Amino acid sequence: SEMCIRDRLHKAISKLPETQRRRLLLYFFGELTYEQIAKLEGCTKMAVKGSVDIALKKLKKLFEKF
Secondary structure (H helix, E strand, O other): OHHHHHHHHHHHHHOOOHHHHHHHHHHHOOOOOHHHHHHHHOOOHHHHHHHHHHHHHHHHHHHHHO
8 A cells, every 4th residue: 555655665764874864855855956965964966966876775675675
């Protein structure tokens, strides 16, 4: 069911390291660009993209476990 998928997604997101989780949430749910997140955090756009990419890979693996 849709609720089950949402619960699984929240559970998987909660297992991410704090920085990856924050950047992923800002990018997908906060609808900020990599540039905007980088400016907020005082880092490079590539650092943000790297975090989001790694977070997505981890989520995919975690999601398959639930």
